[in-house]
Amino acid sequence: MSITGFDLSFRNLYRFEFPTQFRRKTCNCTAIRSSLSSTSSSSTAVSDSRNADENHVPTSYGRRMMISMIAFLLPLHGSIQSSGANANATDDLLLLQGEIRKVLSKGKAAGVLRLVFHDAGTYEMDEDTGGMNGSISLELDRPENKGLKKSLKILVEAKKIVDETQPVSMADMIAVAGAEAVSLCGGPKIPVQLGRLDSMVPDPEGRLPEETLDALGLKQSFQRKGFSTQELVALSGAHTLGSKGFGNPVIFDNAYYKVLLEKPWLSSAGMTSMVGLPSDRALIEDDECLRWISKYAGDQDLFFEDFKNAYIKLVNSGAKWRRRNS
Numbered sequence: 001m002s003i004t005g006f007d008l009s010f011r012n013l014y015r016f017e018f019p020t021q022f023r024r025k026t027c028n029c030t031a032i033r034s035s036l037s038s039t040s041s042s043s044t045a046v047s048d049s050r051n052a053d054e055n056h057v058p059t060s061y062g063r064r065m066m067i068s069m070i071a072f073l074l075p076l077h078g079s080i081q082s083s084g085a086n087a088n089a090t091d092d093l094l095l096l097q098g099e100i101r102k103v104l105s106k107g108k109a110a111g112v113l114r115l116v117f118h119d120a121g122t123y124e125m126d127e128d129t130g131g132m133n134g135s136i137s138l139e140l141d142r143p144e145n146k147g148l149k150k151s152l153k154i155l156v157e158a159k160k161i162v163d164e165t166q167p168v169s170m171a172d173m174i175a176v177a178g179a180e181a182v183s184l185c186g187g188p189k190i191p192v193q194l195g196r197l198d199s200m201v202p203d204p205e206g207r208l209p210e211e212t213l214d215a216l217g218l219k220q221s222f223q224r225k226g227f228s229t230q231e232l233v234a235l236s237g238a239h240t241l242g243s244k245g246f247g248n249p250v251i252f253d254n255a256y257y258k259v260l261l262e263k264p265w266l267s268s269a270g271m272t273s274m275v276g277l278p279s280d281r282a283l284i285e286d287d288e289c290l291r292w293i294s295k296y297a298g299d300q301d302l303f304f305e306d307f308k309n310a311y312i313k314l315v316n317s318g319a320k321w322r323r324r325n326s
Contacts, residue, residue, distance in 0.1 A: 092166050092194055096176045099158040101184070106250035109181035110242025111151035116178035116315060117238070118145055119171070122207035123318035125226045130207055131318015134170030134198035144208050169322075171196035175315035182311070185241060187252030188304040190311050197320045211277045215286030218279055225317060227310070233292040234306040235314065236283060245275030257297035260284045 104112060115136060122130030137156075140149050159173050172194050179190035209221040222232040240246050240256040245264070247255030260283065265275050275281070283289040296303035 089194060092168070093176070093192070095162055095165060096168060096173065096194075097180055099161050100155070100173075100177050100180050103154040103158045104177065104180060104184060106185055108151065108154065109185050109250065109252075111148065112155070112174075112177045112181045113238055113241055115148055115151050115155070115174050116311075117235075118148060118208060119174055120314045120317050121209070121225070122203035123225050124207060125224060128318065130203040132171050132175060132196060132315050133203070133318065133320065134174065134196070135201070135203045136174070137170055138199075138202040142205065168194070169196050169198045171198055171319065178315070179311065181241070182238075182252050182307075185250055185252040188308045190308050192312070192315060195321045197322055199320075209279065211279050213279050214282045215289055218282065219286070219288075227313070229288050230292050230306065231310040231313065233283065233289050233296070234303065234310045236280065237296060237303055237307055239276060239280060243276055243280075254296050254300040254303045256280075257293045257303070260293050261297050 116132075118139075119134065119136035120132040122135070123132070124130055136145065136148070137152060139145055140152065155170075155173050155177050158177075159168060159170065162168050162173070172192075175196065176192045176194075179192050183189050209218055213221065218232060219229055222229075227235070237254065237256050240254070241252055242249050243256075246259050247253065259275065260280065263281075263284065265281060284293060296306075
């Protein structure tokens with residue numbers, strides 16, 4: 001096996017000729033022989049033997065040197081393998097991102113991001129079921145998933161192209177597409193790990209938070225999925241895309257929180273239906289949620305950072321992963 005030009009053959013290691021400065025130092029018997037008037041044949045043999053030692057490396061020393069070289073080279077081999085695996089993962093991610101960008105537009109971003117929430121949102125921590133597993137493709141006829149067929153269709157088309165080079169799961173495709181939708185519309189760049197497995201069966205029904213829940217109901221629902229109140233509020237900021245009443249529907253920013261603080265629905269009864277969902281308006285009535293809404297309204301960078309972290313957690317929720325070498 002050859003690693004970066006190093007030959008790890010045991011035979012070659014034994015044949016390795018050590019530099020002069022590392023050879024065993026022995027006495028020079030030539031001067032002694034010349035000074036003696038008579039030398040026995042036995043002493044001559046001893047002298048010759050000692051001279052031969054100058055080019056001889058003791059077996060024990062050679063073995064120690066060989067072991068030291070192997071100990072140095074084997075970690076190098078593992079490091080090279082790890083670097084190769086990382087490079088392949090990066091190439092796969094770039095392939096996905098490239099094909100997704102070909103079919104994704106700002107106008108389609110909200111629907112693609114909604115796919116992520118409806119696929120991953122079925123996760124229940126206590127039962128460890130549901131989650132980011134691509135099962136949304138088997139659940140499109142459910143009332144809560146109305147309108148998602150078009151969003152899934154464009155990802156299926158992109159997936160066909162990707163699969164020709166490197167097969168990818170639908171779960172990975174959706175997770176990466178959601179991140180690309182956010183980035184395309186001006187939001188943070190979100191790194192997404194690949195390797196999720198797809199479920200062959202639909203997830204249990206009734207797992208998604210209902211649009212009519214109050215703040216307490218939302219907090220309890222997200223808690224069952226392993227999310228804090230802060231993460232609930234951060235993820236709710238995704239409604240800045242595509243939702244009515246929260247600024248430009250194709251720009252990912254912190255307008256969602258600014259509008260919630262303004263409470264425009266209170267100025268006119270007709271405005272209520274024009275601004276978000278009942279669950280959006282419920283957040284502002286909860287003191288704990290209000291603290292985070294105020295922070296994100298005043299600091300878009302903080303919102304971006306917290307949304308990125310919560311998104312990564314979301315797309316890993318309930319995911320089953322393929323083995324590294326499979």
